[in-house]
Amino acid sequence: MPEGDSLHRSARLLQPLVGERVEVVTPNPRAAVKQIAERLDGRTLESVEAVGKNLLLRFEGGLVLRSHLRMTGRWRLDRRGTARRGKPWLVLRGSQMEGVLWNGPVLELRRDSPMRRLLGPDILEAPPRIDEMVAGMRREAHARQVGDALLDQRLVAGIGTVWRAEALWAARASPWRSLGDVSDEELRAVLEEAARQMRASVEGGRAARQAYGRAGRACRRCGTPIRSWLQGEDARLVFWCPACQPGPEPSAGPPK
Helix, strand or coil, X not given: CCCHHHHHHHHHHCHHHCCCECEEECCCHHHHCCCHHHHHCCCEEEEEEEECCEEEEEECCCEEEEEECCCCCEEEEEECCCCCCCCCCEEEECCCEEEEEECCCEEEEXXXXXXHHHCCCECXXXXXXXXXXXXXXXXXXXXXXXXXXHCCCCCCECCCHHHHHHHHHHCCCCCXXXXXXXXXXXXXXXXXXXXXXXXXXXXXXXXXXXXCCCCCCECCCCCCECEEEEECCCCEEEEECCCCCCCCCCCCCCEC
């Protein structure tokens, strides 16, 4: 699933359309039934903002379009009139450029977006509100595991499975330790790593993965095989080095 850094790149990508009165079309029938084009066509796009894993497009008249990419969605910016095959979900056509959403399963249009009220602090804010994130985690059950809490968008917006694994590995923190068993300093170290790495990704840095997707391969730091296991109610896969990131063994989900 695209994480916060991907959404911030998409927000940057679409900035050339901000301030333009756009033509709006929904070629894909699954998007057309939402009647988004009928309500937005001819309106000025006032801003495009990434909030956690969501892209918020604000139009004149107080309308906000929320785009969530899930596993398959992606935004492109093409020259106006670019030939394409297939039926994108949404096209925002400016005077010279077109913003095109492919495979975008979640599109919601409303008068006001409640996303900021429903989400925790964005990990990619400048600067990130680390103390507020830590305070939110402290209000959770002490037995909740750190790796599970990091994916809770109510606590920290923007982190997904990739950056969870990478931040925990860099901070030498086990995803399986409970919140009650880690210090504020340890939580800050993980969150600061996530913010640093994701910001570098937004800026174009493509560092090699240290943990994510490397199950069974040698840890780049100590040589111990990386492990993976399912964690949390949503059974999201987590990767870690049992030597570099010591902690309790996972207690739920089949090993991978």
